[in-house]
Amino acid sequence: MRTSTTYWLVLKFLLIGFFSKAQLFSIQKADSLFEQKIYTIAATEYERCYFFINNDSIRFNMVLKRANCFKANGDYFEAYKNLYRLLDNNLLNDSLRSVIWYECAFNLYLSKYYNDAEKFCLKIAGLPVSTKQSVNANLLYGLILNEKNDYLQAGYKFTDYINQADLTTSKKDSLRKIVAVNYKKENYPKLKSLKKARRLSKVIPGAGLFYAGKPSKALTNISLQLLAVGYTGLNVYVGNYITAATAGIHIIRLFYTGGVNQLNEIVPLQNYKRSRKFNDEFKNAFIKELKQ
Amino acid sequence: MKIRLLIFFFISGIFDLNAQTASDSTRYYNDFNFIIHLSKNKLFTEAEQEAEKLFAANGVNELYKDSVNYFLGIEYYNEKRYTEARKHLVAVSDNVFFYYKAHYLAGNIDAENNMTDSAIVNYNTIEESTNATLNELKQFELAGLYLMNRNYKMFDSLSQNYNFQNPLIKEELENLKKYNIVEKKIKRKSPFIAGTLSAIVPGLGKVYTGNNGQALASFLTCGLIGVVAAENYVKMGIKHPQTIFFTGLFGLFYIGNIWGSAVSVQLVKIEKQLENKHNILVSIKIPINRFFQ
Numbered sequence: 001m002r003t004s005t006t007y008w009l010v011l012k013f014l015l016i017g018f019f020s021k022a023q024l025f026s027i028q029k030a031d032s033l034f035e036q037k038i039y040t041i042a043a044t045e046y047e048r049c050y051f052f053i054n055n056d057s058i059r060f061n062m063v064l065k066r067a068n069c070f071k072a073n074g075d076y077f078e079a080y081k082n083l084y085r086l087l088d089n090n091l092l093n094d095s096l097r098s099v100i101w102y103e104c105a106f107n108l109y110l111s112k113y114y115n116d117a118e119k120f121c122l123k124i125a126g127l128p129v130s131t132k133q134s135v136n137a138n139l140l141y142g143l144i145l146n147e148k149n150d151y152l153q154a155g156y157k158f159t160d161y162i163n164q165a166d167l168t169t170s171k172k173d174s175l176r177k178i179v180a181v182n183y184k185k186e187n188y189p190k191l192k193s194l195k196k197a198r199r200l201s202k203v204i205p206g207a208g209l210f211y212a213g214k215p216s217k218a219l220t221n222i223s224l225q226l227l228a229v230g231y232t233g234l235n236v237y238v239g240n241y242i243t244a245a246t247a248g249i250h251i252i253r254l255f256y257t258g259g260v261n262q263l264n265e266i267v268p269l270q271n272y273k274r275s276r277k278f279n280d281e282f283k284n285a286f287i288k289e290l291k292q
Numbered sequence: 293m294k295i296r297l298l299i300f301f302f303i304s305g306i307f308d309l310n311a312q313t314a315s316d317s318t319r320y321y322n323d324f325n326f327i328i329h330l331s332k333n334k335l336f337t338e339a340e341q342e343a344e345k346l347f348a349a350n351g352v353n354e355l356y357k358d359s360v361n362y363f364l365g366i367e368y369y370n371e372k373r374y375t376e377a378r379k380h381l382v383a384v385s386d387n388v389f390f391y392y393k394a395h396y397l398a399g400n401i402d403a404e405n406n407m408t409d410s411a412i413v414n415y416n417t418i419e420e421s422t423n424a425t426l427n428e429l430k431q432f433e434l435a436g437l438y439l440m441n442r443n444y445k446m447f448d449s450l451s452q453n454y455n456f457q458n459p460l461i462k463e464e465l466e467n468l469k470k471y472n473i474v475e476k477k478i479k480r481k482s483p484f485i486a487g488t489l490s491a492i493v494p495g496l497g498k499v500y501t502g503n504n505g506q507a508l509a510s511f512l513t514c515g516l517i518g519v520v521a522a523e524n525y526v527k528m529g530i531k532h533p534q535t536i537f538f539t540g541l542f543g544l545f546y547i548g549n550i551w552g553s554a555v556s557v558q559l560v561k562i563e564k565q566l567e568n569k570h571n572i573l574v575s576i577k578i579p580i581n582r583f584f585q
Contacts, residue, residue: 044338051329052322242523243534246516 025049027062034069043069060091067103076110083107094129102133105140114147135164146279149191149271155183158286167290174289182282189274194267201260208263212270221259228252316351324356331367336376339364358388365394374401386419392426393584399433400580403573408441425458429579432461436576439472440569447472460579467575471568478564483554490553494546497553501560510549517542 030045046066050059063086070079083104086092092100105120121141124134142157158179162172181187192212201208205225209218232248235241323346330339343360346352365380378401384394395418402411415434421427435450451469456462481501490497495511498504521538528535 044341047330047335047338048326051326238527240523240527240534243520243538246520247538 025052027058030062030065034065034072037072039069039073043073056089056091060086060089064100064103067107071103071107076107077113080104080107080111094127095131098124098127098129098131098133098137101127102137102140105137105144109140109144109147112147114144118144118148130164135161135166138164143279143283146275146282149189149275151183151188155179158183171289171292175286178282178285178289182278182285189271189278191271191274192267194263197263197267198260201263205256205259209259209266212263212267214266214270217262217266221255221262225252225255225259228255316349317353320346320349320352320356324360327360328363331364334367334371336364336368336373354385354387358384358391362388362390362394365397369397369401374405377401382414392418392421396429396433396580396584399437400577403437403440403576408437412437412441425461425583428454428456428458428461429583432456432465432579433576435465436468436572439468439475440572440576442475444472444476458579460582464575464578468572471572471575474568474571475565478561478568480561481557483557486557487550487554490550494549497550498556501553501556503556503560506556510552514542514545514549517545 025048026045027049030042030049033039033042033045043066046062046069050062050066053059053062063082067079067082070076070082083100086100087104101120101124105117105124108114108117108120118141121137121144124137125141127134138157138161142154142161145151145154145157159176162175162179165172167175197208197212199208200211206218206222209215209221228248228251232244232252235244235248323342327339327342327346330336330342343364346360347357361380361383365377365384368374368377368380378398381394381398381401384391395414399411399414402408402414412434415430415437418430431450431454435447435454438444438446438450447468451465451472456465486497486500488497489500490510493511494514495507495509498507498510517538521535521542524532524535524538530536530539
């Protein structure tokens with residue numbers, strides 16, 4: 001009886017100790033929340049595990065999983081911010097670096113921070129290892145260069161990806177074909193130069209708008225400027241010199257500078273629409289082929 | 293045997309209770325640490341959620357609640373998220389030693405957000421301290437806030453009757469007295485005179501309010517439109533649409549200029565008052581920042 005009582009008491013204290021510690025954190029609970037797609041709470045649970053666990057390797061994994069929660073939730077920049085915490089980690093070897101840097105680049109790309117995403121892709125290219133992520137980084141880099149309208153380099157990156165990726169020969173051939181068709185110089189989106197458009201409009205009013213592909217706006221602008229010139233000329237004709245010199249010149253100047261300045265909005269918008277169409281069509285075709 | 297069993301369960305029950313209390317206390321302690329970790333890493337949404345859970349738990353020591361409110365308030369304050377900072381700082385009770393810092397910072401936030409009345413109420417509720425400097429600080433802050441509120445009677449009463457000893461507070465009080473004089477000297481110029489002057493010569497009313505640049509611009513604009521209207525009147529007659537248009541435009545600018553001059557009198561006054569208010573705010577913030585940093 002004495003043995004049994006002592007046994008129960010010891011067991012009781014051990015269990016209480018165990019449960020009181022178990023309440024601190026639970027990786028299983030966090031994983032289960034992630035599987036149930038309750039990402040926000042799962043992220044907090046992973047942070048709790050990160051805070052209470054002493055093992056560096058597990059802590060590393062917790063931050064990675066936390067970043068995945070944000071990524072799955074569509075909060076890509078928050079995911080990047082969490083991955084950023086791992087960049088100076090002592091545990092990072094070259095393989096792990098390629099994983100983390102790739103994830104950083106990917107989340108930054110999805111957050112539309114293309115310049116920063118590009119920096120991570122360049123870093124991965126400098127690593128002396130070949131991992132799945134370092135190969136995929138070529139594809140990602142190509143997509144980033146597309147967004148930056150650097151189509152020549154983007155084409156090279158997609159070719160690099162096809163050469164390095166672990167794919168069947170027929171798949172590689174069909175992907176090469178897509179790249180070859182899209183990345184012929186004549187098939188690049190026709191992007192307009194803002195500088196050139198402004199210069200044209202300064203010399204011949206409305207010409208910049210024609211160049212930017214907005215003929216109706218160009219004709220309206222030319223008509224308005226002609227009306228302003230006509231009004232000024234009429235005032236000179238009837239002898240209203242002061243009116244012509246002030247009101248007339250002011251109206252001409254207003255339409256002239258307006259015609260030049262509206263190019264600042266029109267040209268980038270036109271370029272964006274054209275590049276967006278090209279980038280989306282290529283991305284959809286390439287990824288569709290890759291998944292087949 | 294039965295007695296032994298009873299004794300066993302009795303002792304076991306007591307240990308159970310103690311262990312439960314100890315485990316709750318450990319849990320709260322760990323939750324508290326976790327909230328501090330979240331707030332220090334600027335993970336405010338998660339910190340708020342965890343704080344809410346901790347506050348809702350039964351039997352949590354008030355010290356934890358105060359500490360969480362204080363640390364969250366300070367982190368929000370450092371991030372210049374003043375609304376959230378204020379909410380947490382005013383919730384700190386006087387059971388903790390950082391009560392004074394929390395409430396003075398909350399008062400600071402109110403003063404900065406032009407909620408001087410709320411700041412005065414907040415400072416008046418601050419408990420008297422055994423530390424004389426803290427009590428002096430309270431009186432000084434109240435004096436500054438009354439001045440911001442243009443309650444000169446209360447400002448004079450506090451600044452003259454209270455015996456300030458701390459050199460920093462004394463120095464800043466002198467500054468407040470200077471701002472008090474400036475505040476009283478801000479004269480209200482007459483909108484009627486400004487408008488009349490602008491009616492005589494467009495822009496002259498703005499010279500009267502001290503806006504010489506605006507005066508020149510008004511004079512040139514009105515003058516030019518007037519000349520154009522006159523030219524059209526002479527050459528094309530009063531009934532010509534162009535004459536009607538320019539005369540109407542001139543009338544619009546002329547009346548607008550008179551109206552603008554009258555309004556600018558009030559605007560200039562408000563501008564000067566805002567500048568003085570800013571100086572007062574800086575003065576009342578300096579001692580708080582020095583004492584609590």
